[in-house]
Amino acid sequence: MENLSILTHLDYTLMIVAIGAALLGAVSGALGSYAVLRRQSLLGDAISHAALPGIAIAFLLTGSKTPLILVLGAAIAGWLGTLLILSIVRLTRIKYDSALGIVLSTFFGFGLVLHTLIQRTGNANQAGLDTFLFGQAATLLERDVLTIGILGGIALTVMLIFWKELKLLVFDEGFAASIGFPIRTLDILLTSLLVVAIVLGLQAVGAVLMSAMLVAPAVAARQWTDRLRLMVFLAACFGALAGVSGTIISSTASRIPTGPTIVLCATVVVGFSIVFAPNRGLVWDRIRQQRNRRNLKMETSRY
Amino acid sequence: MLEGHLDILLIAIVTAVACALLGVFLVLRRMTLMSDAISHAILPGIVLAFFLTHSLSSPLLILAAAGTGVLTVVCVELLERTKLVKEDAAIGLTFPALFSIGVILISRFAGNVHLDMDAVLLGELAYAPLNRLKAFGYDLGPVSLYVMGTILVLNLVFICLFYKELKLATFDASLAAALGLAPTVIHYGLMTLVSVTTVGAFDAVGSILVVALIAGPPATAYLMTDRLSRMLILSAIIGSVNAVSGYGVAFLFDVSIAGSIATMTLLIFVLVFLVVPNRGLIAIARRHARQKWEFAQTMLVIHLFNHEGLPEAETESAIADLHEHLSWDPGFTSQVVRYALNNRCVSRKETQLILTAHGRTIAQQALVQ
Numbered sequence: 001m002e003n004l005s006i007l008t009h010l011d012y013t014l015m016i017v018a019i020g021a022a023l024l025g026a027v028s029g030a031l032g033s034y035a036v037l038r039r040q041s042l043l044g045d046a047i048s049h050a051a052l053p054g055i056a057i058a059f060l061l062t063g064s065k066t067p068l069i070l071v072l073g074a075a076i077a078g079w080l081g082t083l084l085i086l087s088i089v090r091l092t093r094i095k096y097d098s099a100l101g102i103v104l105s106t107f108f109g110f111g112l113v114l115h116t117l118i119q120r121t122g123n124a125n126q127a128g129l130d131t132f133l134f135g136q137a138a139t140l141l142e143r144d145v146l147t148i149g150i151l152g153g154i155a156l157t158v159m160l161i162f163w164k165e166l167k168l169l170v171f172d173e174g175f176a177a178s179i180g181f182p183i184r185t186l187d188i189l190l191t192s193l194l195v196v197a198i199v200l201g202l203q204a205v206g207a208v209l210m211s212a213m214l215v216a217p218a219v220a221a222r223q224w225t226d227r228l229r230l231m232v233f234l235a236a237c238f239g240a241l242a243g244v245s246g247t248i249i250s251s252t253a254s255r256i257p258t259g260p261t262i263v264l265c266a267t268v269v270v271g272f273s274i275v276f277a278p279n280r281g282l283v284w285d286r287i288r289q290q291r292n293r294r295n296l297k298m299e300t301s302r303y
Numbered sequence: 304m305l306e307g308h309l310d311i312l313l314i315a316i317v318t319a320v321a322c323a324l325l326g327v328f329l330v331l332r333r334m335t336l337m338s339d340a341i342s343h344a345i346l347p348g349i350v351l352a353f354f355l356t357h358s359l360s361s362p363l364l365i366l367a368a369a370g371t372g373v374l375t376v377v378c379v380e381l382l383e384r385t386k387l388v389k390e391d392a393a394i395g396l397t398f399p400a401l402f403s404i405g406v407i408l409i410s411r412f413a414g415n416v417h418l419d420m421d422a423v424l425l426g427e428l429a430y431a432p433l434n435r436l437k438a439f440g441y442d443l444g445p446v447s448l449y450v451m452g453t454i455l456v457l458n459l460v461f462i463c464l465f466y467k468e469l470k471l472a473t474f475d476a477s478l479a480a481a482l483g484l485a486p487t488v489i490h491y492g493l494m495t496l497v498s499v500t501t502v503g504a505f506d507a508v509g510s511i512l513v514v515a516l517i518a519g520p521p522a523t524a525y526l527m528t529d530r531l532s533r534m535l536i537l538s539a540i541i542g543s544v545n546a547v548s549g550y551g552v553a554f555l556f557d558v559s560i561a562g563s564i565a566t567m568t569l570l571i572f573v574l575v576f577l578v579v580p581n582r583g584l585i586a587i588a589r590r591h592a593r594q595k596w597e598f599a600q601t602m603l604v605i606h607l608f609n610h611e612g613l614p615e616a617e618t619e620s621a622i623a624d625l626h627e628h629l630s631w632d633p634g635f636t637s638q639v640v641r642y643a644l645n646n647r648c649v650s651r652k653e654t655q656l657i658l659t660a661h662g663r664t665i666a667q668q669a670l671v672q
Contacts, residue, residue, distance in 0.1 A: 036389075039392075041392040041395035042394060045339070045395065049511065088576070091576075092576065094522050095333050097334065098333075098525075100335070102572060105513075105514035109512050109515055109559075109566050110569065112512075112565070113553075113562035113566055208343065208402060209399050211395050211399060214395075215392050216396055218392075256407060257406060257407060257410050260407050274382075274387055282385060
């Protein structure tokens with residue numbers, strides 16, 4: 001009887017974590033589609049690293065470890081980092097990749113400096129930084145899942161409200177500007193949505209792996225369709241699938257961290273899609289090539 | 304104690320210069336993020352080599368990591384070649400996957416051995432001088448200084464030997480290929496060196512901040528010059544300045560050395576971004592302001608020139624009514640008039656504004672254009 005209660009309790013924790021991971025995967029998959037289509041796949045990596053000083057400053061200012069306050073700090077820092085990247089690219093001849101690299105690493109370095117300051121005051125333990133880097137999906141509580149659900153839901157709703165505008169921004173920025181859409185505002189809106197998704201994901205998968213949560217489901221979804229609507233939907237599904245399967249796999253054995261397992265699951269989905277997706281996939285491509293070759297041979301042998 | 308500082312400073316400078324020199328080519332070839340990818344993706348290589356050798360200082364570690372680094376580059380390029388994935392997404396897929404494998408390997412099998420994730424990711428420069436090279440009973444200095452020194456020499460030799468090839472492959476890859484200079488070989492040579500340098504720099508700054516050393520100084524130098532040779536020298540100097548000032552700050556406030564070097568990298572980049580002549584933010588803002596006033600002044604002299612000598616000239620050039628004729632804001636108009644007076648394009652004649660010879664030339668030139 002006692003065993004049974006432990007079992008149901010474990011299952012309950014696992015269920016909470018799985019729901020959280022699924023929600024996260026769905027939100028980051030859907031929003032990541034835009035980043036991938038705009039060739040800004042690595043922006044997520046930059047934002048998630050740039051968030052560290054924000055978390056540290058939020059803690060230094062308020063002295064509290066309330067998730068919401070830290071999330072707010074992370075969001076502000078990530079957002080500032082993105083603005084810096086955009087203005088470096090706009091105002092200098094430095095290219096996007098270098099601007100990303102500089103902001104990513106130096107913001108993170110500054111966060112590290114602040115972190116050593118905090119450590120010296122003895123207010124926090126090393127665990128804080130580890131969680132930031134690798135996440136601790138296993139510690140997701142009902143409260144956290146609720147936060148992910150609400151904030152992620154808001155982000156997705158905003159995405160749906162501005163569907164047409166964002167679609168135009170992604171596929172034909174020049175045309176959007178020419179018919180009077182406020183391009184820069186839309187750009188900042190889209191970035192802000194990404195920031196929300198990333199900051200929500202930090203606790204579960206951590207800064208280093210967050211970029212994969214944005215990129216992998218979107219790349220996988222891209223292989224199956226040419227329509228944005230379907231791609232965003234599929235990416236959300238793939239993200240959720242990776243979240244749930246990663247959580248379950250990592251729970252089957254001890255000492256398999258959840259975040260990296262989720263990322264590997266998402267990578268497997270990508271691999272499968274690249275190989276087997278109809279039309280674009282490698283297998284399909286090979287078959288088509290052979291059919292063409294055969295047809296060509298038949299055509300030429302006729303003469 | 305002083306010697307310890309000197310050791311740390313030397314290691315920091317050598318590491319910074321080694322990274323900055325390679326970084327120049329990465330920044331120019333738009334491949335900065337490849338260094339980010341490599342620095343994360345070599346984790347499984349390090350872990351596997353560590354399982355084999357049970358030592359963190361074995362040279363096999365560097366070889367294994369360099370191999371994994373090149374493997375990362377190959378993976379990214381294979382993904383790209385399928386034409387199903389763009390370059391940025393290919394990078395964003397490859398390195399988290401490899402990094403995840405590394406993390407899982409560590410937490411699954413290396414729980415009890417000493418392989419600290421923080422040490423790999425963040426590094427700790429303060430401990431670098433503790434591991435010393437000893438021979439015949441003499442203390443020859445810290446091991447990492449020798450490792451990074453060798454890597455720096457390797458990088459220098461590579462750049463000096465293949466300077467022409469690197470330059471051409473960077474700025475015009477197809478011409479380089481047409482001339483038979485094998486840009487692919489150069490590319491993989493560069494990527495191998497980036498991997499080796501990244502592993503070497505682990506000890507000092509860890510994998511995330513390597514990117515600051517690789518991207519920061521070259522990008523700062525890129526703002527200051529148009530010549531490749533000068534960019535290389537400048538970025539080596541900036542790298543050293545970042546390292547020294549970063550160490551100073553870390554010592555003053557007793558904080559993470561690598562973190563302060565990265566912070567100084569950002570500060571110096573932003574400083575140069577603001578003040579560098581011609582391309583800096585301040586220079587751009589001043590140029591815009593000057594263009595605004597010059598354009599307004601040209602409009603003013605053209606207006607005066609159009610009505611000069613005609614019957615309506617007296618009303619058209621009355622200072623008090625100018626803003627109505629030009630449909631400008633009165634305040635702005637008086638500022639423009641003052642600007643033009645200062646430049647001796649116009650002069651005041653009682654209540655009117657008349658053109659000087661200089662102002663007339665400006666107006667004529669503007670109208671001809």
